[in-house]
Amino acid sequence: MNMNVKAYAMMPGKKKMKTRDWNALLFKSVLLLPAILFLAVFMYYPIEETFRLSMTRSTGLGPTQFIGFQNYVRLFQNEEFLMGLKNALLWAFWSVCIQIPLAFFIAFSLSVYKNKITKPLRVIYYLSNVLPSAITAMLGKFMFAPRNGVMATLSAKFKWEWLGKIDFLGNPDLAFWSIFAVATWAYSGFYIVYLMANIEQIPKDIQEAAQLDGATRWQYARFIVLPMTSYALRIVSLLCIVGSMKLFDLPWLMTSGGPGYATSTLGIVLYKNGFLNWQYGRGAAVGVIIFLLSLFFTILQFSLQRKDRDA
Template identity: 35%
Template sequence: MKHKRLAMNKDTRLTIALFLIPTFVFYVVLVVVPIFQSVRFSFYRWDGLGPPTRFIGLANYKEILHDQVFWKALKNNLIVVFVSLLGQMPPAIFLAIILTGKIKGKSFLRTVYFAPQIISTVATGYLFYYVYEPTFGLLNQLLRSLGMGWATRGWLGDPSIALYSVLFVICWKYIGFYMVLFMASIEGIPQELYEAARIDGCTSWQTVRKITLPLLSPTLKTACVLSIVGSIKYFDLIWVMTTGGPARSTELIATYMYKKTFLSWQMGYGSALAFCLFVIAVGLSLLFMGLSKINRDVSE
């Protein structure tokens, strides 16, 4: 019996390995190797034509430290991180709690709130580009029809509000994604806990505060890390709607890296920016997880 179990375990491990090996190979080829190649290229002055030959050491990184556009882009990235966390997590948790309760039409509402996630980012960008259009755009037309013509403006042409106009679209698009994560977590909470709370006379708010929110913590932590990493490397929606303008008010590290790499043909400098982007994303994620652990230890 023991030998039979060992043979079954061996077969199971072999089956798992056979399924994992292709995924691992793809990951190494498409993720790990490009990261190391990017780090190697960052030590060269290279235009992308032919093999890199002019080794310059840390010159690209020294140039980044004195690059005002990089620091502007980093500031914008941090704003995106902060606003995304505040603009996505609370609404997503609220919707998840409401739509896992006993309300009419919740299947329809789930579909409605998740729909923005299904729409391609490029289509979303073009849609809101025309919504924000200053002359004939839907938003300004609506404001005029309400007698609020004084509030109309070039939403994507004003450097003071362009980034926040795009951030509204980002939050609108991704709230549904995090809502689904939180709904799955809530539906995994044992119903016995809620029944015990009702027997003890807890109100709906007390049940949410004492049971739902604490048990959502692991999912919330994961969602926050996903949001942080996604905000740091965000590119497509910004590129479609503003290409980093006006006056670099919506410039992010990813858009600046793209311009340097593929428009200015500074492959070495672009690779250095890409590695900085990777380090910042990992660093912020580790910082958040460290702060979360400290907060949990203090609470306990």
């Protein structure tokens, strides 16, 4: 590659290139135009509008009025928003603590215990990840619906009254966890497949060296695989956390954020403010907060990573 660059620089045709410059410029501009146009119109203009709207009182009709940071102040006094924020952070915490270790366990076992039975399992694990969230929610309700859901009918069949008493989606303390279970079901597939690919990229000589030293599989997992996949684990955790900040589909479809505000998320607060109450300004403020939180966690992740590399 280096050689190429040198050869390119030494080429005698520099003058010739210059005469063609206009051509190249035109070519470049034409090729870049669609991408830049799309981003400018459908992303950067709306971003600017989000910041502007979040500082106004705006209902979509009539004039908008500049009110400074009042929307933000109001949000932090609003019970539903605070609940959504709390749920987003809790969701991020628990998904990193539960979904990722689970996925790591499955991914490692799948790549170490390879036999005829476990080999095709990867394909099954990933299946739940490709289902659109509307269908995932439908299946989640199928399991947890009161009276007729799978859980309810099972409790009736086996006369398990304790199970029959549990209201998976209607109990404010439980609804969060029911949705979390459905999300674990739906999202783990990606983490498994991604971690597995990273585990299998560990060079064979390292594994052989571990073998020679008499390492068991679990020592191999703890002292070699875990450190060597730490980057992948971090990326997956980051995806998890950022995903929690924008969470919308599953809780909205399964409980609409209820009962009360028990399963409210930042996405739901934004949607309700913006599209049900026509409070554009306040909805935009929630959007800004989602953005800032995602940005914060992304920067945190990358700065931690840099620190590690320096050490």
